[in-house]
Amino acid sequence: MGGSGNGGGGRAARALRFLLLFVLALAAVEYLSGSILDASPLRTYLYTPLYNATQPTIRCSDKTSVQRPKNSTYAKNVTVSPNTVKYNATNITATNMTRQDSTEDTSTSVLISKLMDNIKNLVTTEEVDVKKTEPALPLCDKLPPDLGPIPVNKTEVELEWVEKKYPEVHWGGRYSPPNCTARYKVAIIVPFRDRQQHLAIFLNHMHPFLMKQQIEYGIFIVEQEGNSEFNRAKLMNVGFMESQKQKAGGWECFIFHDIDLLPLDLRNMYSCPRQPRHMSASIDKLNFKLPYEDIFGGVSAMTLEQFVKVNGFSNKYWGWGGEDDDMFYRLKKMNYHIARYKMSIARYAMLDHKKSAPNPKRYQLLSQTSKIFQNDGLSTLEYELVEIVQNHLYTHILANIDERS
Numbered sequence: 001m002g003g004s005g006n007g008g009g010g011r012a013a014r015a016l017r018f019l020l021l022f023v024l025a026l027a028a029v030e031y032l033s034g035s036i037l038d039a040s041p042l043r044t045y046l047y048t049p050l051y052n053a054t055q056p057t058i059r060c061s062d063k064t065s066v067q068r069p070k071n072s073t074y075a076k077n078v079t080v081s082p083n084t085v086k087y088n089a090t091n092i093t094a095t096n097m098t099r100q101d102s103t104e105d106t107s108t109s110v111l112i113s114k115l116m117d118n119i120k121n122l123v124t125t126e127e128v129d130v131k132k133t134e135p136a137l138p139l140c141d142k143l144p145p146d147l148g149p150i151p152v153n154k155t156e157v158e159l160e161w162v163e164k165k166y167p168e169v170h171w172g173g174r175y176s177p178p179n180c181t182a183r184y185k186v187a188i189i190v191p192f193r194d195r196q197q198h199l200a201i202f203l204n205h206m207h208p209f210l211m212k213q214q215i216e217y218g219i220f221i222v223e224q225e226g227n228s229e230f231n232r233a234k235l236m237n238v239g240f241m242e243s244q245k246q247k248a249g250g251w252e253c254f255i256f257h258d259i260d261l262l263p264l265d266l267r268n269m270y271s272c273p274r275q276p277r278h279m280s281a282s283i284d285k286l287n288f289k290l291p292y293e294d295i296f297g298g299v300s301a302m303t304l305e306q307f308v309k310v311n312g313f314s315n316k317y318w319g320w321g322g323e324d325d326d327m328f329y330r331l332k333k334m335n336y337h338i339a340r341y342k343m344s345i346a347r348y349a350m351l352d353h354k355k356s357a358p359n360p361k362r363y364q365l366l367s368q369t370s371k372i373f374q375n376d377g378l379s380t381l382e383y384e385l386v387e388i389v390q391n392h393l394y395t396h397i398l399a400n401i402d403e404r405s
């Protein structure tokens with residue numbers, strides 16, 4: 001009896017050891033095969049989303065046009081008709097977004113559902129690609145070949161010269177790998193004003209970078225019209241909405257990208273993992289050090305679902321600073337955590353630029369974020385789309401985002 005009891009104990013110990021080894025092996029596999037080296041792959045793995053989006057309603061009004069550039073040699077790649085194309089949506093306003101009598105969870109899930117539905121119903125201007133009717137190409141490798149550190153060229157270049165270098169980029173700054181089906185469909189959203197000198201340098205760096213990563217992508221430069229203070233966050237909301245209309249089936253992943261930041265390592269995959277990812281953790285001008293743990297500015301990646309669940313960015317940050325911290329609070333409130341690559345991978349070079357005056361109201365705004373974010377963001381976004389021009393290397397979105405009186 002005593003012997004068989006010991007044997008049972010031994011078997012139980014062996015089973016426990018085996019189980020432990022099995023769990024460790026699983027963790028190792030997840031770690032290696034997941035998002036190369038996200039800061040917290042296991043936490044990411046264990047995360048379960050809080051809300052389900054099921055219901056609809058967002059009202060869109062106003063009309064505007066999509067224009068094509070006049071003197072371009074890339075007219076063959078255009079997917080919109082030669083004449084002005086009308087959208088049925090530009091001024092985005094949500095109706096009945098919150099219910100006075102509902103709990104926070106309910107009103108949040110209603111909001112999310114409405115936004116999701118609105119986004120699904122956006123009218124796309126893209127014709128279905130002929131390629132899509134052909135047999136599907138095999139999936140691209142999870143980690144494309146030859147990824148590693150790359151040099152950067154910060155010297156000014158002519159846009160026309162860059163255009164000639166990348167004939168494989170399609171109209172509107174769009175690309176998909178020719179020999180495999182991309183794993184990620186990514187919109188690169190770049191808020192813009194008065195940075196003409198950076199545009200060609202940025203495109204010259206980003207197109208080869210993204211092509212080597214075998215991503216399907218589009219680059220959207222979102223310019224603020226007028227002289228009001230720059231509102232980076234609101235421009236990114238506009239870029240999100242407008243880029244989504246430009247793609248049949250929509251984008252799955254959004255990378256919000258300052259124009260003066262250039263990635264220095266191809267292992268920094270421009271994709272969206274299970275958690276929002278802060279990409280530009282390690283910047284040359286900041287001595288490759290993270291300024292503070294919660295920083296989410298510069299370059300950041302969010303899935304469609306993540307972005308909608310936090311109601312996009314705030315529309316209220318005019319002038320420099322705070323809007324990225326506001327997004328961090330939104331994400332935190334919705335139980336997301338920030339993923340990051342290792343500092344040796346998340347490296348960026350920053351182009352020279354004049355520092356803008358910080359917005360003195362940003363701390364006051366930040367103190368409100370977790371209380372009001374459902375009523376400030378995509379659900380309350382209003383703008384006038386002045387024009388969209390599909391250039392060879394980027395789609396140019398010009399918007400008037402001034403507040404209406």
Ligand code: BGC
Pocket residue numbers: 291297298320321322323324325362
């Ligand atoms: C600002 C952020 C900015 C960061 C840069 C913070 O004080 O609020 O918007 O990204 O500084 O270091």
